[in-house]
Each structure stands twice: as C-alpha cells, then as structure tokens.
Amino acid sequence: MRDTIRGWGLLLLVMLGLGSPAAAQSFAEGRFDPAIPTLTQTLGHAPGTRITSPDQTYAYLAALVAAAPERTRMVQYASSWEGRPLYYLILSAPENIARLDAIRADLANIAAGRPSNGAALPVTWLAYGVHGNEISSTDAALMTAYHLLAAQDDARAAKIMRETIVVIDPMQNPDGRARFVNNFLAASGIEAAADRQAAEHDEPWPSGRVNHYMFDLNRDWFTLSQPETRGKVAAIRQWNPVVVVDLHEMGGDETYFFSPAAQPFNPNLTPAQVRAYELIGRANAAAFDARGEPYFTREVYDLFYPGYGDTWNAHQGAIGSTYEQGSARGLVFERRDGTQLTYADGIRNHFTASLATAGAVAENPQAFLADFAQYRAANAGGAAGRGTYFIDLATRRWNAESLGRRLAAQGITVLRRDGPASACGRSFPLGFLAVPQAQPAARLVKSLLDRDTPLPPDFLAEQERRRSADLPHELYDVTAWSVGLMAGVEVTLCNAAASGEALAADTPIAPLTEGSGTFAVAVPWTDSGQARFVALALREGIEARVTDKAFTTAGREFPRGTVVFPAGSNTPEKMARLAELARESGAHTVALDSGWVDSGPNLGSGSFVRLTLPRVAIAWDDGISQLSAGAMRYVLERRLGLPVTPIRTQRLARADLSDYNVLLVPEGEPADVLGEGGMRTIRDFVRRGGVLVAVGDSLETFSRGDAPLLAVKREAALGRDPGAKDEAADAALAEAAEIASDAEYREAIKDQQALPDTLPGALLNVVAERDHFLSAGYDRGAVVLAAGTQIFTPLGRDDGVNVLRFAAPGNLIASGYVWDENRRQLAYKPYLMAQRQGRGLVVGFAHDPSTRAYLDGLDLVIANAVLVAPSRVR
Numbered sequence: 093m094r095d096t097i098r099g100w101g102l103l104l105l106v107m108l109g110l111g112s113p114a115a116a117q118s119f120a121e122g123r124f125d126p127a128i129p130t131l132t133q134t135l136g137h138a139p140g141t142r143i144t145s146p147d148q149t150y151a152y153l154a155a156l157v158a159a160a161p162e163r164t165r166m167v168q169y170a171s172s173w174e175g176r177p178l179y180y181l182i183l184s185a186p187e188n189i190a191r192l193d194a195i196r197a198d199l200a201n202i203a204a205g206r207p208s209n210g211a212a213l214p215v216t217w218l219a220y221g222v223h224g225n226e227i228s229s230t231d232a233a234l235m236t237a238y239h240l241l242a243a244q245d246d247a248r249a250a251k252i253m254r255e256t257i258v259v260i261d262p263m264q265n266p267d268g269r270a271r272f273v274n275n276f277l278a279a280s281g282i283e284a285a286a287d288r289q290a291a292e293h294d295e296p297w298p299s300g301r302v303n304h305y306m307f308d309l310n311r312d313w314f315t316l317s318q319p320e321t322r323g324k325v326a327a328i329r330q331w332n333p334v335v336v337v338d339l340h341e342m343g344g345d346e347t348y349f350f351s352p353a354a355q356p357f358n359p360n361l362t363p364a365q366v367r368a369y370e371l372i373g374r375a376n377a378a379a380f381d382a383r384g385e386p387y388f389t390r391e392v393y394d395l396f397y398p399g400y401g402d403t404w405n406a407h408q409g410a411i412g413s414t415y416e417q418g419s420a421r422g423l424v425f426e427r428r429d430g431t432q433l434t435y436a437d438g439i440r441n442h443f444t445a446s447l448a449t450a451g452a453v454a455e456n457p458q459a460f461l462a463d464f465a466q467y468r469a470a471n472a473g474g475a476a477g478r479g480t481y482f483i484d485l486a487t488r489r490w491n492a493e494s495l496g497r498r499l500a501a502q503g504i505t506v507l508r509r510d511g512p513a514s515a516c517g518r519s520f521p522l523g524f525l526a527v528p529q530a531q532p533a534a535r536l537v538k539s540l541l542d543r544d545t546p547l548p549p550d551f552l553a554e555q556e557r558r559r560s561a562d563l564p565h566e567l568y569d570v571t572a573w574s575v576g577l578m579a580g581v582e583v584t585l586c587n588a589a590a591s592g593e594a595l596a597a598d599t600p601i602a603p604l605t606e607g608s609g610t611f612a613v614a615v616p617w618t619d620s621g622q623a624r625f626v627a628l629a630l631r632e633g634i635e636a637r638v639t640d641k642a643f644t645t646a647g648r649e650f651p652r653g654t655v656v657f658p659a660g661s662n663t664p665e666k667m668a669r670l671a672e673l674a675r676e677s678g679a680h681t682v683a684l685d686s687g688w689v690d691s692g693p694n695l696g697s698g699s700f701v702r703l704t705l706p707r708v709a710i711a712w713d714d715g716i717s718q719l720s721a722g723a724m725r726y727v728l729e730r731r732l733g734l735p736v737t738p739i740r741t742q743r744l745a746r747a748d749l750s751d752y753n754v755l756l757v758p759e760g761e762p763a764d765v766l767g768e769g770g771m772r773t774i775r776d777f778v779r780r781g782g783v784l785v786a787v788g789d790s791l792e793t794f795s796r797g798d799a800p801l802l803a804v805k806r807e808a809a810l811g812r813d814p815g816a817k818d819e820a821a822d823a824a825l826a827e828a829a830e831i832a833s834d835a836e837y838r839e840a841i842k843d844q845q846a847l848p849d850t851l852p853g854a855l856l857n858v859v860a861e862r863d864h865f866l867s868a869g870y871d872r873g874a875v876v877l878a879a880g881t882q883i884f885t886p887l888g889r890d891d892g893v894n895v896l897r898f899a900a901p902g903n904l905i906a907s908g909y910v911w912d913e914n915r916r917q918l919a920y921k922p923y924l925m926a927q928r929q930g931r932g933l934v935v936g937f938a939h940d941p942s943t944r945a946y947l948d949g950l951d952l953v954i955a956n957a958v959l960v961a962p963s964r965v966r
C-alpha cells in the first residue's frame with residue numbers, strides 16, 4: 093500500500109532499522125501537545141512497529157488518563173474468564189466531562205422515550221478487537237485516543253471533543269488478544285515474515301479470535317453467556333450511544349469495508365436508520381478518498397442476525413456498524429497480488445474511519461440525538477406494536493425465568509406475575525412473564541420474541557435464482573434465533589395489556605418447593621435448573637437414583653428422568669446440604685413421605701438406577717471445531733455445573749481413558765488427527781462401557797468402515813446418485829451422447845457426489861422416541877438448530893434407536909428459512925441416535941445442541957447424554 097504522509101515514511105525507516113527513534117507518533121500531520129504521552133514514550137515502541145499487548149494497552153490508557161484527567165474517564169466494565177479487566181475510556185472537552193452525570197441522566201431520559209432536558213450530547217461508541225486476532229483495531233483505538241487528546245491543529249478533533257462524547261472500548265476480548273500476541277511473539281524471529289504460511293501468522297488451536305471458552309463474542313449480544321458481553325451490554329445501556337462501530341479485521345487480501353452493509357437487513361431496522369448508514373458511509377468514503385485508499389461497501393456483512401455488535405445496537409436505536417480492515421495477522425503480510433500489507437496500514441485505516449465517524453456525529457450532533465429520541469419515543473408509544481408477549485412459567489420454569497433476566501439485562505421491560513393468572517384467553521398456573529411491545533426497545537423485543545423474522549422477499553428470490561444457477565447463497569449466518577423457541581419455553585403474543593412487577597436482571601431465581609415428607613426429595617426432570625441442581629448435588633457426593641419411567645405418588649405424576657435423593661441413603665447433613673443447593677440454584681423439589689407409588693415403578697424397582705457423577709473428557713485441539721468444543725464445555729461446566737477434562741486429539745492414540753465415563757467429540761473432522769491409534773482407543777473405551785458422544789460432522793468419523801461405531805451414513809444431495817460408477821473412467825474415449833436440451837446439459841454436468849445445499853441455520857421440530865432414557869424431558873418433542881450440510885440415514889432397528897428425529901415435512905420448520913429440498917430430505921431423519929457397542933454406548937447428535945450456548949431448551953438432552961447415560965449403560 094502507498095504512503096503519502098511524510099511522518100509515515102519516517103516510521104517505515106524506523107521499522108526497517110534505518111531511522112532515528114524520533115518516529116512518527118501519530119497517523120496524522122500537525123502539532124501535538126507534548127503533555128500527552130506518546131506510545132513510544134510510554135511503551136518504548138512506535139505505533140505500528142509492535143502488536144501492543146493487553147498489559148501494554150492498559151499501561152498506555154492509564155498514561156493518557158493521568159495526563160488528561162479533565163478530558164477523560166476510564167471505567168472498568170467487566171473481567172474476562174482469565175481475569176483480565178475490560179475498560180472503556182470516555183473522551184470529551186473539559187466542560188462536558190465536568191457535567192458528565194447530567195449528560196448521562198438526560199440520555200437515559202431520551203432512551204426512556206421522555207423529552208430531553210437539553211443536557212444531552214450524542215455518544216459515539218467505538219469498540220475494538222472483539223475478535224482477539226483482529227489485531228490492528230486495538231492499536232487504532234489507542235491512536236484515536238491519543239489524537240483526540242493531543243492534536244493541536246485539527247479542527248475536526250476539537251469539534252468532536254466539544255460537540256460529542258466519544259467512548260472507546262479498546263479491547264473487547266483481552267484473553268483472545270493475549271493468546272494471539274503470545275503465539276506471535278513465540279514464533280517471531282530476526283525479522284517479521286511476510287509469508288502467510290509463517291508460524292507467526294498461522295495460529296495454533298484455539299485462535300485468538302475467540303475468548304477463553306472459545307465463544308465468538310460477536311454472536312453473543314442477546315445471549316449474554318460470556319462475562320465480556322454482559323459487562324459490555326450493561327455499559328452501553330448506561331450511555332445510550334447514537335452511533336456504535338465495531339472495528340474488525342478480515343482476510344489480508346481484502347481492503348477496507350464500512351457501511352452501508354450488505355443485504356439482508358433485519359426488517360426491524362427503520363428507514364431513518366438506513367438513511368443514516370448512508371450518511372456515515374459517505375463521511376468515511378470522503379476520508380478514504382482523501383488518502384487515495386481503496387474500500388468497499390454493501391457486498392458482504394449483512395444486518396440480519398440481531399446478535400452482532402452492529403445489529404444489536406441498531407435494534408436499540410443506534411446506528412450500529414461493522415468496519416473491517418484486511419489483516420496483516422502480524423507485522424507484515426504479502427498479499428496474493430504481490431503488494432505488502434503492514435500492521436501499521438491497518439491501524440491507519442481504522443484510525444481514519446474512527447475519526448471520520450466521530451466527525452460525522454460532531455457535524456450533526458442535534459440530528460443524531462433527535463433521530464435517537466424519535467426512535468425511542470415512537471417505540472414507547474407503540475410504533476412497533478401494542479401487544480404483549482406472555483412467557484408461561486409452568487413450562488421449563490427455570491429457563492423461562494432466566495430468559496426473562498437476559499431480556500431485562502438488555503434494557504427490556506419484563507413484568508413478572510407470580511401465581512395462577514390468565515391472559516390471552518388461557519391460564520398460567522404458575523404465573524407468567526410479560527413483555528409489552530410498546531417500549532423503547534420494542535424492535536429488539538420483536539426480533540428476539542417473534543416466532544419468525546422474515547427475510548426480505550426480493551433477497552430470497554435472488555438466493556433461489558443463485559441456487560438454481562449452482563451459485564452459492566449469500567446468507568452469512570442463521571435465519572432463526574427466536575429466543576422462546578431456543579429456551580424451550582412457551583411464548584404467546586396477544587393484544588392484552590399486562591401488569592406485574594418489573595423484573596430486575598440480577599434477581600435470583602426462587603426455588604419451587606413442594607411437599608413436607610422426609611423419606612426422599614424428588615427432582616422432576618423438567619428444565620436446565622433441575623439438571624444443574626442434580627449435577628451440583630452429585631459433585632458433593634449426595635446419593636441419587638434416576639428413573640426411566642414416569643411414576644405417580646400421592647396423586648402427583650413425576651415424569652421419566654425424575655431424580656430422587658433418598659434420605660435413607662444420605663446423612664441428615666447431606667440432606668440439609670441438598671436443600672441448601674436447591675435454594676441456591678432455584679430448583680424445583682418435591683419432598684416425599686413414602687416410597688409407595690400409586691402407579692409406575694417404586695424406588696426399589698429396576699427402572700431406578702443409582703446416578704453417580706460421571707468423569708467427562710472432551711476431545712480438544714486439531715481436528716475439532718473450537719466453537720463447538722468451547723460451547724459444549726461451557727454448557728456443561730458453567731450452566732450445568734459439571735467439570736470437563738479436555739484431552740488433545742493428538743494424544744488420544746496413546747491416552748488412558750479408563751478413568752472416564754464419557755468422551756465427547758465435538759463438531760469437526762478428527763479422523764486424520766486421531767489416526768488408527770486414536771480410533772482404537774475410542775473403540776476400546778466404548779466396548780469396555782464408556783459413552784461416546786459425537787456431534788455434527790464428527791459423526792462421519794465414527795460411521796465409516798466395515799464395523800462402524802454408529803451404523804449411519806451421511807446422505808448426498810437429493811436427486812444425486814453417489815453410487816454411480818464411472819465405468820468409462822478407464823477407457824480412452826467416452827461414449828458418444830447427444831445433449832438435446834438445457835435440462836439434459838445440466839444433468840450431464842451434475843456432481844453426483846454433491847452434498848445437500850448448506851442450510852444457513854434454522855430452528856426445526858424434532859419428535860421423540862419416548863421409550864428411550866435419552867429423550868427424558870422431551871415427551872412433546874423439541875426445537876433444535878440445524879445448520880450445514882449433514883443429513884444422516886436413520887439407524888436400522890437392529891443397530892440402535894433414533895431417539896429424536898426430524899418431524900414430518902409439513903411440521904418440520906419451527907422458525908427460519910429452509911431450502912425446499914432440504915426440508916423434504918431432512919424430514920424423519922435422525923437428530924439424536926443411540927447405538928450399543930459392547931458394554932458401552934455411542935450417542936450421536938447430527939447437529940450441535942450447544943451452539944453459542946443459546947439453545948438452553950436442549951440442556952436436558954445434553955444432560956441425558958453426559959450426566960445420566962453412564963449410569964444407564966453400566
């Protein structure tokens with residue numbers, strides 16, 4: 093890339109070791125206040141010459157704040173899993189910082205749909221490095237802060253400070269950045285390698301993109317599963333920004349991307365927002381044009397899925413954007429076109445876009461504020477609807493309660509009604525949570541709670557046209573995320589008004605305690621809280637039994653899967669501790685006074701087996717999807733309370749698994765890394781009584797060969813003939829054939845081995861085989877996420893059980909868009925399979941139930957496979 097700025101040329105000389113230490117300290121020209129420390133003065137390296145580490149980032153932020161206390165505020169908003177702090181830095185003119193509380197209070201007024209008292213200033217929120225290996229953005233954050241504090245000849249910078257509040261969140265994923273920087277430094281040598289194959293560019297597993305639990309934090313905004321996201325959402329709600337930019341990196345062969353974004357747009361975005369994207373896009377374009385810097389817009393990065401940093405904020409009324417810089421993924425990167433991209437190039441582009449965007453807000457501060465105020469007030473007045481979503485507290489109570497708290501944490505008004513109630517012409521025996529549509533965050537409410545969010549029809553028509561021309565579709569993420577369906581709870585929308593007490597996000601979930609007997613404590617197998625409570629109790633050595641048949645006692649029916657803690661097998665201290673755990677985890681317990689049952693098995697029956705804490709290993713590292721492994725470990729450890737031991741795939745060939753009851757193999761293609769030795773270890777583990785739980789693509793590894801562990805096969809696309817032998821392959825000439833039509837031509841060039849078209853992701857209904865313990869808790873079926881190309885043949889009756897299978901074609905789709913041939917081919921195919929092998933069991937999930945940890949309605953089936961199965965198969 094070209095360099096026209098003089099100071100920049102000097103910096104290059106320094107990078108080449110030819111210059112003096114007086115390197116350029118900014119990416120702009122002009123005079124800079126010497127009272128504001130430069131990066132070099134604080135850290136000893138000039139901008140762009142090193143990848144600033146998390147610790148160095150903290151040090152430089154602290155130095156800036158110390159030098160300009162009257163123009164800054166630094167606030168810690170979260171701690172990462174690995175204990176690193178997350179900060180945001182507020183920048184504005186001294187007279188604004190002096191009245192910051194009044195500004196914030198008035199922004200809260202506006203955000204609540206009330207009139208402004210005139211104190212507010214627009215907030216531009218610039219967030220960097222949500223993916224920790226998208227490295228230039230954090231250094232750009234530091235340079236943007238330095239420029240706003242130190243630039244003395246820049247009228248635009250002065251205006252930004254005078255007319256607006258800028259909030260810089262420099263490092264949204266410090267654990268990921270630390271991982272990248274450590275790997276980079278460990279692999280670096282005497283000079284930076286431009287070769288993309290060099291170890292310094294080629295990260296080991298897991299990459300710095302993800303956080304400690306290997307989550308993509310740019311998909312977590314409405315799920316709030318990670319502490320980094322929870323803190324960030326709380327912080328943003330306190331400031332109500334009018335513009336939010338999430339600054340990323342993309343592949344190093346690309347240039348720069350800014351708004352307007354690609355289609356499809358979520359239908360809950362407003363026309364005014366779409367116009368503002370254009371305005372900000374033009375401001376960025378002017379800044380890039382002035383430097384002769386290439387960029388693109390509109391081609392990729394859509395605004396449909398509401399869990400990104402751009403769309404979630406847009407659903408709150410901000411103008412939320414994603415910016416992307418081609419990544420040097422190190423200090424220098426040779427592009428395929430022969431040019432070199434440097435780390436400094438990336439910083440400079442993000443710096444340019446940051447200032448251009450903040451400048452666009454500073455040019456029109458009142459317009460941005462007025463648009464935001466109008467958006468929030470119109471929603472509060474019912475512009476997006478006047479109905480109410482009622483969430484039933486009698487179905488998966490714990491999941492319903494936690495969903496309510498997740499919504500409240502996003503600034504959504506949730507009303508809670510305890511005890512029997514009726515609404516929408518139906519009764520709610522345990523009460524409900526009510527979410528009114530008329531509220532400032534109405535469009536986020538709609539996007540999350542509506543059963544379906546339709547794709548724009550013209551966009552869909554174009555995708556079908558592309559597919560019919562054998563071109564790939566342009567959907568970037570899932571087409572369904574309805575949080576009620578994913579939590580397995582019942583959501584009813586009707587035009588009734590609701591009353592109740594406002595639910596606070598941090599309200600503990602209250603336990604539900606029934607009965608007063610002292611014979612045993614029964615735990616109905618009904619929701620995630622029940623599974624968590626049982627796991628916590630087992631970890632403390634409390635004795636339990638679990639039934640695979642329903643039973644009735646004292647006129648009350650307990651579903652299959654119910655866990656019973658008998659007082660006769662536990663000390664009084666253990667039973668007291670059990671009650672304490674139930675209170676802490678908000679569990680539903682029933683104290684029984686006798687082992688007598690009216691129908692179904694007694695406690696002493698063979699249907700009740702002793703339930704013990706399983707030891708769980710998970711395949712980890714090369715060959716395994718980091719997202720799948722991380723989400724599965726997170727769900728088991730953090731939601732269900734069950735510890736998991738990761739074992740590297742490379743080690744499995746020589747691993748001793750005799751101490752484990754369960755081996756989880758997340759999504760991936762582990763066959764090559766496992767090799768013969770790894771496969772032998774796993775086969776022996778299962779035959780001796782272990783439970784193998786394989787997920788998604790990994791099923792293929794265990795369904796190959798003459799004696800597969802799981803007797804299923806992956807299907808080719810509908811209408812293909814993968815078994816067709818090309819008998820002519822050995823002949824020198826092909827047999828003559830006439831092609832008489834377009835249709836015949838297309839048939840002749842068809843790939844007979846093709847997999848089904850990739851499903852971007854939809855929520856589908858599955859039906860349960862109700863006699864199998866793995867489907868306990870799912871008598872009425874379940875909603876699962878299906879994505880990708882994997883469709884498996886059903887297990888034959890002699891081989892095993894298709895415990896959960898996709899519903900009939902007419903009932904298949906719960907939410908989202910599914911290509912028609914996928915819909916027809918998926919119907920009746922297995923989602924969850926179980927096959928006995930020797931003394932053990934193989935459990936296969938065709939699609940990952942732990943994706944993004946946001947299908948908590950599937951926690952029970954994960955618990956059935958991991959927590960319960962070892963006690964059933966021994």
Ligand SMILES: [Zn+2]
Pocket residue numbers: 222223226310340341
């Ligand atoms: Zn990114």
